[in-house]
Amino acid sequence: MASTSPVFLRLMANAVAVANHAGNIIREVMSKGDLGIVEKGVNDPQTEADRRAQQCIIGNLNKKFPLMSIIGEEDLAQETNVELVSDIDKEVLNLRCPEELVNVTEEDFVVWVDPLDGTAEYTAGMLDHVTVLIGIAHKNRPVGGVIHQPYYNYKNDKAGLGRTMWGIPGIGVGGFKPIPPPEGKRLVVTTRSHMTPVVQQALEALKPDEILRVGGAGYKVMLLMEGHATAYVFASPGCKKWDTCAPEAILTAMGGRLTDIHGTPYSYASTEMHPNKRGVLAAAKSDDHKWFVENIPDEVKQLVQGS
Numbered sequence: 012m013a014s015t016s017p018v019f020l021r022l023m024a025n026a027v028a029v030a031n032h033a034g035n036i037i038r039e040v041m042s043k044g045d046l047g048i049v050e051k052g053v054n055d056p057q058t059e060a061d062r063r064a065q066q067c068i069i070g071n072l073n074k075k076f077p078l079m080s081i082i083g084e085e086d087l088a089q090e091t092n093v094e095l096v097s098d099i100d101k102e103v104l105n106l107r108c109p110e111e112l113v114n115v116t117e118e119d120f121v122v123w124v125d126p127l128d129g130t131a132e133y134t135a136g137m138l139d140h141v142t143v144l145i146g147i148a149h150k151n152r153p154v155g156g157v158i159h160q161p162y163y164n165y166k167n168d169k170a171g172l173g174r175t176m177w178g179i180p181g182i183g184v185g186g187f188k189p190i191p192p193p194e195g196k197r198l199v200v201t202t203r204s205h206m207t208p209v210v211q212q213a214l215e216a217l218k219p220d221e222i223l224r225v226g227g228a229g230y231k232v233m234l235l236m237e238g239h240a241t242a243y244v245f246a247s248p249g250c251k252k253w254d255t256c257a258p259e260a261i262l263t264a265m266g267g268r269l270t271d272i273h274g275t276p277y278s279y280a281s282t283e284m285h286p287n288k289r290g291v292l293a294a295a296k297s298d299d300h301k302w303f304v305e306n307i308p309d310e311v312k313q314l315v316q317g318s
């Protein structure tokens with residue numbers, strides 16, 4: 012079965028396994044206590060966990076899919092002697108493959124990797140905000156996504172610590188139960204640490220019942236997936252393709268949408284620039300997404316055009 016599975020399913024099943032392994036690395040670095048923090052820029056830390064998790068994810072995917080483009084957040088020379096992850100997720104391997112991906116070969120996929128999303132929160136001990144993101148794109152669009160949350164349940168006696176969620180548009184999602192947001196309420200999730208006057212202006216115009224400020228694109232989208240928020244609104248550049256590719260795939264698979272603040276999808280081609288310069292707007296329900304696109308003021312849209 013495995014040897015005849017489409018490349019796409021083998022890739023997804025390996026992505027789940029390496030994301031789990033990256034989660035082990037992230038917890039191990041934290042438990043050893045020396046995070047090895049390097050400041051890449053203002054308010055942009057990198058830790059030993061970011062570095063080792065990326066080496067593990069890209070090293071393993073490279074070994075198994077040597078012809079595929081893989082783009083990771085951290086600017087590192089790839090080590091060749093990374094620890095081999097031999098498991099593969101059997102449930103994902105045995106899923107139905109989307110018809111249009113059955114015969115696609117590895118050269119035609121592009122993988123976007125954020126080895127640790129929410130680094131600032133990781134260093135500050137806000138551990139549930141931390142995720143590992145692996146997004147798979149084909150013909151510029153996200154076709155599969157994996158989000159691993161290494162500290163899921165960490166406040167809960169460590170019962171069942173960590174979880175992995177996946178989504179394949181046209182097929183479905185796994186590892187969590189999609190929950191719709193509460194009817195008749197507008198709950199907006201946005202940045203915790205990158206507030207600007209324009210981000211604020213957009214939020215005020217939307218008149219939310221509540222604003223949730225959390226770290227990381229992965230965690231914000233998880234709040235949408237499980238009904239804790241109606242929309243993720245970030246009217247600013249700053250987010251990158253590796254932040255949004257996996258979350259977009261999962262949201263799309265459950266009927267939601269992730270675009271720029273104008274309502275236009277991003278392209279995930281390997282030649283694409285990394286920053287999402289036109290901001291981020293996401294919702295678990297496409298009707299909600301439409302309402303938010305229509306209600307972000309034109310003045311804000313003009314200020315976040317990516318030029």
Ligand SMILES: Nc1ncnc2c1ncn2[C@@H]1O[C@H](COP(=O)(O)OS(=O)(=O)O)[C@@H](OP(=O)(O)O)[C@H]1O
Binds near residue numbers: 127130248
């Ligand atoms: N230059 C710049 N300007 C404005 N905002 C920025 C910038 N760089 C990163 N960000 C925002 O910072 C958050 C964390 O960034 P990353 O996801 O890239 O970092 S990491 O994966 O945690 O390392 C993430 O969102 P928040 O967590 O919502 O603040 C990014 O959207």
Ligand SMILES: [Mg+2]
Binds near residue numbers: 055056057084130
């Ligand atoms: Mg970073």
Ligand SMILES: [Mg+2]
Binds near residue numbers: 125127129227254
């Ligand atoms: Mg990130």
Ligand SMILES: [Mg+2]
Binds near residue numbers: 061126127128129130
């Ligand atoms: Mg990161």
